Amino acid sequence: MIAVAFDTRGAEDARPWIEAARPTYPCLIDRLHTVATLYGMVNVPNAVWIDEAGRIVRPAEPAGATDAFRRMDRATLRLPPDAAAEARAARQAYLDAVRDWVRQGPRSRYVLPPKRVRARLAGEDADATLAALHFRLGVWLWEHGQDSEAQGHFREAQRLSPRDWRYRRQVWHLEEPGKAGGPEFWAAVDALGDRPYYPPLDL
Amino acid sequence: MTTVLFGEAETSIPDAVVIRGDLWLPAADLARVTGWELKPEGLCRDDTCVPVPPDRAGEIVRNDRVNLSAFARLLSLPAVCSTTGDAWAFSAEPALQEPGSESDRAPDFALPDLDGRVHRLSDYRGTKIFLVSWASW
Numbered sequence: 001m002i003a004v005a006f007d008t009r010g011a012e013d014a015r016p017w018i019e020a021a022r023p024t025y026p027c028l029i030d031r032l033h034t035v036a037t038l039y040g041m042v043n044v045p046n047a048v049w050i051d052e053a054g055r056i057v058r059p060a061e062p063a064g065a066t067d068a069f070r071r072m073d074r075a076t077l078r079l080p081p082d083a084a085a086e087a088r089a090a091r092q093a094y095l096d097a098v099r100d101w102v103r104q105g106p107r108s109r110y111v112l113p114p115k116r117v118r119a120r121l122a123g124e125d126a127d128a129t130l131a132a133l134h135f136r137l138g139v140w141l142w143e144h145g146q147d148s149e150a151q152g153h154f155r156e157a158q159r160l161s162p163r164d165w166r167y168r169r170q171v172w173h174l175e176e177p178g179k180a181g182g183p184e185f186w187a188a189v190d191a192l193g194d195r196p197y198y199p200p201l202d203l
Numbered sequence: 204m205t206t207v208l209f210g211e212a213e214t215s216i217p218d219a220v221v222i223r224g225d226l227w228l229p230a231a232d233l234a235r236v237t238g239w240e241l242k243p244e245g246l247c248r249d250d251t252c253v254p255v256p257p258d259r260a261g262e263i264v265r266n267d268r269v270n271l272s273a274f275a276r277l278l279s280l281p282a283v284c285s286t287t288g289d290a291w292a293f294s295a296e297p298a299l300q301e302p303g304s305e306s307d308r309a310p311d312f313a314l315p316d317l318d319g320r321v322h323r324l325s326d327y328r329g330t331k332i333f334l335v336s337w338a339s340w
Contacts, residue, residue, distance in 0.1 A: 001333045002322070004314065011317055013339040018317055026322050028314035030336075034211060038310045041336050050309040050332040054325070057307075063335050098333060105331070117307040126281070129294055133283050136208055137292040141285060149285055166338075173340035180340035 001025040006033045006044060008139055008170055032139060033166055037132040040121065042164040043198065049101060049111075057101070057111045059120045062198040064094030070189060070197065090201065097203050110203060131161035142174060165197070205288070207271070209237050210295025221288040225272035233269045237293075239278075246274065253278060309334075 002025060005014040010031045018027045035041065039048050040060045047063035050056055068090070071083040079087065101108040112120070138153035157167045168188065172179040179185070189197055205219035205226070214236045219228040234240045240247050241264060245254035255263060255277065262273045271293070275282045279297040284290065309332070313323045324332070 001335065002324070002327070004334065004336050006336055006338045007340075009339075015317055017337075017339055026316055028316055028322055030314050032211065035312055035314070035334070036336065038312060039334070044336045044338045047333060047335040048309070050324075050334060052329050052331060054309050054328050055307050056309050102331060114307045118305045121305045121307070129296075130281050130283070133281055133292045133294055137283050137285065137290060140206065140208060140213070140290055140292070144290075146285070153283070169340045170338070173338075 003027045004030045004035045006030050006036055006041075006166055006170065008032070008142075008174060013173075032136055033132070033170070036166055037128070040128075042161070042166065044166070049098075051106070051111075055114070056117050056121075057106075059112075059117055062201055064091040064201070065198050066090040066201070067197050074186060093203065094201060127160040128164075131157040131164065131167065134160065135167055138171075206290045207236050208290070208292040210293070212236070212238075212295075225270050226284070226288070226291055227268045227270050230264060230267050230269045233271075233274075236271070237274075238295075239274070241269070246278065 003018075003023065005018070005027065007013040007029060008031050010029050014027070014029055021027075030036070036046075039046075041048075042060075043062065045063040045065055046060045047058075048056060048060050049058035066087060068079065068083040068087040072079050097108075097110040101110050105111075134153040134157040138150045138157065141147075141153065142150035151171075154167060154171045158164075158171075161167060169180040169185065172182070172184060176182075205216045205228075207214050207216060207219070207226070207228075214232075216228050216232055216236065218232075219226055221227070228236065230241065238248050241255075242252065244252040246252065259273070259277060263270050263277065271291070272282060274280075275293050281294045283292050309324060311323060311325045313321050315321050324334075
């Protein structure tokens with residue numbers, strides 16, 4: 001297992017979480033969200049399965065996370081029992097799939113054949129690359145005190161990659177602690193309507 | 204001072220100039236900024252060389268200076284810059300792949316852990332990798 005933190009403030013933001021987890025696996029810091037761009041990860045937690053030969057056997061998808069969180073009571077931050085059960089079941093199903101792959105390797109029914117992997121990877125477009133470039137420049141400008149110019153590039157990244165939640169939540173987080181989970185976040189989630197925040201897992 | 208972000212690399216160049224929206228820098232800086240070199244065969248990086256079409260040669264190199272913007276256009280590398288022209292970001296890889304050429308090979312990367320030690324994905328070749336993202340936000 002390799003965990004990658006898409007945290008632009010790097011170790012400063014990631015350290016408390018990593019230390020609390022006391023991990024036995026590498027926990028890497030990805031300030032520029034490079035892995036996200038390389039693997040098409042548009043949110044967290046997203047995961048990719050890579051076999052011993054370095055081939056992707058499941059491309060980026062939500063790692064057991066579902067939209068059950070949208071039924072959270074926003075005042076108490078608690079999930080109603082049915083949503084909590086749904087969230088637990090989805091997480092369990094995903095982890096069971098991972099364990100199946102660990103045990104069975106290429107014979108696991110959750111391993112996708114190369115053709116299906118490539119089909120899921122197809123559709124990566126020029127806008128995603130340009131969005132990543134604007135984010136990259138925005139981060140540099142923000143780090144050098146040019147906040148308002150940085151914001152222009154962050155907004156452009158968001159415009160080019162509207163379904164990529166990293167560009168919105170990371171930037172909110174840089175602006176103010178807690179903003180990534182605040183009223184703007186919930187408004188953006190509500191604006192989805194029936195569209196998913198986490199695409200349903202297709203195991 | 205001009206900062207060029209090329210892929211994940213960051214370089215400061217004191218002698219860069221912007222002419223009609225294009226970034227020019229001393230030809231001697233091309234390799235350290237981009238990892239590409241101008242050779243008789245064309246623009247080369249590792250084992251790859253991209254010939255420079257004769258009608259575009261003057262657009263890219265003139266008087267010991269390289270037009271990095273024209274270089275990027277030749278290699279289909281997207282680029283963005285700040286309004287002052289003091290900071291530029293170039294993608295190190297072309298934006299669009301040939302349809303049907305998508306690869307299921309896991310791209311390599313190099314990132315530090317909390318101790319600053321750099322890990323590459325390729326360090327772990329030979330074992331299954333469950334690569335999972337998270338964030339403090």
